[in-house]
Amino acid sequence: MNIDDWNSGQEEVMVCRLDTRSKKPLPCTVVIFGASGDLTQRKLIPALYHLCREEQMPDPFRIIGFARREKSSESWRKELFEGINKFGRTRPVSTEEWDEFAAHIEYYQGNFDDLSAYQGLKEVIAAAGQRELCENLLFYLAVSPSQFVEIVSNLSRAGLLCRREKCQGGWQRLVVEKPFGKDLESAHRLSEELSEYVAENKIFRIDHYLGKETVQNIMMFRFSNSVFEPLWSRQWIDHVQITVSENLGVGARGGYYEEAGASRDMMQNHLLQLMALAAMEPPVSLDAESIRDEKVKLINSIQMPFDENIVRGQYLAGKIGEIEYCAYRNEEKVNPKSNVETYVAAKLFVDNWRWAGVPFYLRTGKALPRSVSEIRFQFRKPPHTLFAAQCGATLDSNSITLRLQPDEGITFHINGKVPGASTEIRPVRMRFSYNAEFGAYTPEAYERLLLEAIAGNSTHFIRRDEVEMAWRIIDRIRSSWKGKDLKEEEFYAAGTWGPAAADQLLRRSGHFWRSTLD
Numbered sequence: 001m002n003i004d005d006w007n008s009g010q011e012e013v014m015v016c017r018l019d020t021r022s023k024k025p026l027p028c029t030v031v032i033f034g035a036s037g038d039l040t041q042r043k044l045i046p047a048l049y050h051l052c053r054e055e056q057m058p059d060p061f062r063i064i065g066f067a068r069r070e071k072s073s074e075s076w077r078k079e080l081f082e083g084i085n086k087f088g089r090t091r092p093v094s095t096e097e098w099d100e101f102a103a104h105i106e107y108y109q110g111n112f113d114d115l116s117a118y119q120g121l122k123e124v125i126a127a128a129g130q131r132e133l134c135e136n137l138l139f140y141l142a143v144s145p146s147q148f149v150e151i152v153s154n155l156s157r158a159g160l161l162c163r164r165e166k167c168q169g170g171w172q173r174l175v176v177e178k179p180f181g182k183d184l185e186s187a188h189r190l191s192e193e194l195s196e197y198v199a200e201n202k203i204f205r206i207d208h209y210l211g212k213e214t215v216q217n218i219m220m221f222r223f224s225n226s227v228f229e230p231l232w233s234r235q236w237i238d239h240v241q242i243t244v245s246e247n248l249g250v251g252a253r254g255g256y257y258e259e260a261g262a263s264r265d266m267m268q269n270h271l272l273q274l275m276a277l278a279a280m281e282p283p284v285s286l287d288a289e290s291i292r293d294e295k296v297k298l299i300n301s302i303q304m305p306f307d308e309n310i311v312r313g314q315y316l317a318g319k320i321g322e323i324e325y326c327a328y329r330n331e332e333k334v335n336p337k338s339n340v341e342t343y344v345a346a347k348l349f350v351d352n353w354r355w356a357g358v359p360f361y362l363r364t365g366k367a368l369p370r371s372v373s374e375i376r377f378q379f380r381k382p383p384h385t386l387f388a389a390q391c392g393a394t395l396d397s398n399s400i401t402l403r404l405q406p407d408e409g410i411t412f413h414i415n416g417k418v419p420g421a422s423t424e425i426r427p428v429r430m431r432f433s434y435n436a437e438f439g440a441y442t443p444e445a446y447e448r449l450l451l452e453a454i455a456g457n458s459t460h461f462i463r464r465d466e467v468e469m470a471w472r473i474i475d476r477i478r479s480s481w482k483g484k485d486l487k488e489e490e491f492y493a494a495g496t497w498g499p500a501a502a503d504q505l506l507r508r509s510g511h512f513w514r515s516t517l518d
């Protein structure tokens with residue numbers, strides 16, 4: 001049977017909808033702090049625009065941009081219009097389409113440290129008149145983490161944010177961008193400081209990977225298919241490889257990256273989240289706390305890695321395709337003697353019944369040959385009988401790859417006979433492709449996450465204990481480099497797959513990084 005038979009209804013397709021009971025979210029006002037920043041223009045406004053176009057936004061809704069720069073609502077809308085035509089996923093956007101959405105947007109100029117600006121903001125919010133628009137408030141902090149506490153304390157003083165878990169009247173929520181802290185201690189302190197003004201259940205810590213369609217599918221794949229779950233353990237899985245590679249350098253973000261490096265920018269959040277989803281136990285229910293409890297348990301069970309299981313690297317000049325890249329140390333706003341890692345790989349073990357002894361190899365880096373995010377489960381080799389006895393190491397083991405981006409899909413590698421008179425076995429692929437099955441519709445992660453924050457669903461946001469557990473591991477990783485300059489062998493040319501030590505890390509256990517083209 002092919003997809004057309006399914007689609008034409010000749011074959012019954014059993015579709016289970018989990019969200020039939022969810023209602024359209026209540027009217028609200030979204031206040032974006034850092035309104036003139038890059039994130040607002042590239043991600044937040046395009047996401048809100050698409051939600052509005054697809055009639056997913058509450059009715060009515062308002063968006064207020066709060067920032068320091070002097071400008072009018074009109075000029076902000078104009079900037080945002082240019083932005084959406086550069087970054088939106090359905091560009092070009094016509095003026096008519098835009099104007100309908102832009103009617104919901106206003107700009108409010110104020111300094112983050114000026115309490116009177118928040119009192120003014122309160123008046124602007126109240127001017128809407130409609131009760132729900134004035135009481136249901138989503139504050140999006142698209143600003144540097146050092147400004148979180150100042151903004152939140154002023155919101156609280158101005159009476160715009162109530163501290164308790166449940167407050168009378170409407171709801172208020174806070175969405176905060178990463179990085180949440182720079183190590184365990186600062187993340188802990190930040191949560192403590194925020195907790196003076198706002199309850200934990202109102203803080204939505206964003207990790208945009210959790211809003212990706214394919215990342216959300218990890219749970220569906222694992223827990224709605226009985227065929228795979230029995231194989232998901234040390235008994236059958238030999239090791240796991242998680243790759244999030246990017247074929248770009250740091251570009252204009254050198255200043256930020258000097259503070260972050262790959263371990264804080266990517267490993268602390270995106271990679272550890274992927275690992276948690278790929279390896280956690282089935283949650284008791286689909287509610288946010290049950291899922292987050294399981295992720296926390298998994299992250300908590302990761303053993304602190306030994307120094308020899310940690311690799312860092314930094315890119316030198318090189319070529320990716322036809323494009324020449326300069327060395328990281330020559331990028332804008334980067335210290336020419338910088339020791340910041342643009343690549344990190346680690347071999348991690350999970351101390352629990354299911355995964356004991358199974359290596360999880362994680363790697364991420366900038367200026368690598370391709371941009372790919374995937375999780376590959378490599379199964380154990382067949383026992384040494386029949387074909388394996390003759391083929392030895394040349395008989396590959398099976399694997400399942402969850403390709404998160406691009407070419408979203410799932411590939412199952414199995415062995416098959418090459419047709420013909422000779423007897424040859426080689427790996428063949430069974431592939432499910434999102435595009436082929438569902439068409440090319442992939443909403444941006446920010447669309448889903450913004451909508452969930454508006455609806456008050458915190459499943460795909462990071463809880464305080466989760467952030468802190470993840471920092472424990474990153475602190476351990478970073479401590480192995482403390483006070484040590486990068487050694488020659490830790491550099492890699494842009495356009496290669498990282499330093500040689502990353503290959504040795506796997507080779508020591510008889511493994512190798514699998515091709516992401518596979």
Ligand code: BG6
Nearest residue numbers: 178208209246265266270373405
């Ligand atoms: C961000 C990092 O969180 O994720 C960036 O700060 C990185 O450095 C980006 O480029 C990658 O996200 P995506 O969705 O393009 O894989």
